[in-house]
Amino acid sequence: MAEIEGGGGGGHKKGKKVRGKKQSTRVDFTPMVDLGFLLITFFMLTTSMSKPQTMEINMPVKKDITEEDQSKVKASQAMTVLLTENDKVVYYFVDEKTGEPGTPVVANFGSTGIRKILLQENRVRNIAVDSIPVYQAQFKSREITEEQYKANVSRIKSFKNGLIVVIKADDKSTYKNLVDILDEMQICNIGRYAIVDITPLEIELLKNTPLAS
Amino acid sequence: MSKVKVPRKSTAVDMTAMTDVAFLLLTFFMLATKFKPDEPVAVTTPSSVSEIKLPDTDIMLLTIDKEGRVFFGIDGQETRKDLLKRMGEKYQIAFTPEEFQEFALTTSFGVPVKELKQYLALEAADRAAYPSKGIPTDSLNNELSDWVWQSRLANNNIRVAVKGDQQTNYPIVKQVITTLQDRNVNRFNFITSLEKQGE
Numbered sequence: 001m002a003e004i005e006g007g008g009g010g011g012h013k014k015g016k017k018v019r020g021k022k023q024s025t026r027v028d029f030t031p032m033v034d035l036g037f038l039l040i041t042f043f044m045l046t047t048s049m050s051k052p053q054t055m056e057i058n059m060p061v062k063k064d065i066t067e068e069d070q071s072k073v074k075a076s077q078a079m080t081v082l083l084t085e086n087d088k089v090v091y092y093f094v095d096e097k098t099g100e101p102g103t104p105v106v107a108n109f110g111s112t113g114i115r116k117i118l119l120q121e122n123r124v125r126n127i128a129v130d131s132i133p134v135y136q137a138q139f140k141s142r143e144i145t146e147e148q149y150k151a152n153v154s155r156i157k158s159f160k161n162g163l164i165v166v167i168k169a170d171d172k173s174t175y176k177n178l179v180d181i182l183d184e185m186q187i188c189n190i191g192r193y194a195i196v197d198i199t200p201l202e203i204e205l206l207k208n209t210p211l212a213s
Numbered sequence: 214m215s216k217v218k219v220p221r222k223s224t225a226v227d228m229t230a231m232t233d234v235a236f237l238l239l240t241f242f243m244l245a246t247k248f249k250p251d252e253p254v255a256v257t258t259p260s261s262v263s264e265i266k267l268p269d270t271d272i273m274l275l276t277i278d279k280e281g282r283v284f285f286g287i288d289g290q291e292t293r294k295d296l297l298k299r300m301g302e303k304y305q306i307a308f309t310p311e312e313f314q315e316f317a318l319t320t321s322f323g324v325p326v327k328e329l330k331q332y333l334a335l336e337a338a339d340r341a342a343y344p345s346k347g348i349p350t351d352s353l354n355n356e357l358s359d360w361v362w363q364s365r366l367a368n369n370n371i372r373v374a375v376k377g378d379q380q381t382n383y384p385i386v387k388q389v390i391t392t393l394q395d396r397n398v399n400r401f402n403f404i405t406s407l408e409k410q411g412e
Binding site: 039043044053172177178197 | 228229231232235236238239242243245246258259260262263264265266267277374376377378379380381382383384386387393394397400401402403404405406
């Protein structure tokens, strides 16, 4: 501590030389520490350390899509996922022979809902997805490089007979639903999906499907 | 027998070490800090497992709030000035040098072009209270489309990031996506927060 010494101490020593008091060179650091921590607190509160996470979306070039391109998706590969109110998902497959939509099924988001179905459907069509976790383990234990891992994953994901998911959101769904379903695509290793406008037929279909399940 | 004297020790602690640590941390935070850009609206982003980080520069940020208002923000003061000049020419509004200066410092705004002068005249602190209507996106008066297009002319390397609120209704998101597609922006980012484990 910085002591300020009172002058009264040495008065009674008579006859002796008045010596200059040796002042302590120590300074009280407490206010400085206070200030330091105050500034730390300020910077900690104002700083935004983590960069935001993002999800990359690629949409097709609008003008280039022709009718032909649209119908190229094989009925057996395509799964249509409709997003609707109350965080519900309705999915259906198109019957290959008749071209009519199959029976719509209502599901929830999350690991027991739509994810289970997506994983299952994707696995049926593209058995190679099973090896993605293996590659991932190899990558984690440094057996393969990141490039190899990524190349393998993208090769598996772009398998041409794999599941194609057509995502259609109705007007009652929210942005969260859209992000969630895109997230599921990533979790389920589905390489091919598209966000498409909903058709009147499907709005009708949603109306006729009881959502409570 | 004399008493055993306990020597009195001073309670003063050497503060030097603590000061060192405090200032080390202070230096770290001062260097690592990047001030949060002031946002006109609070937005809760949905979570995802995606781990791609958003690049630091050349970002055009389209914020969509709960009520479906769209806010526009762009990086770089020079880009902003250039953009305002282009928009002024397009909508035939003459902006003053002060307004250019103000606009260069505006990170994000959500007012129609016609109200921009009025908005820029406000003090930065009062802008939060301004009844922002959002940038018009409907097909009759799609100002967002112009903002996007002029931004791309002002800075060709711009990347588009969309930051939506969880509860935003889909139609407005679709409108924004369609607008981007119309302007040949087919690659963009959705800003999300990191998924919590176990969800």
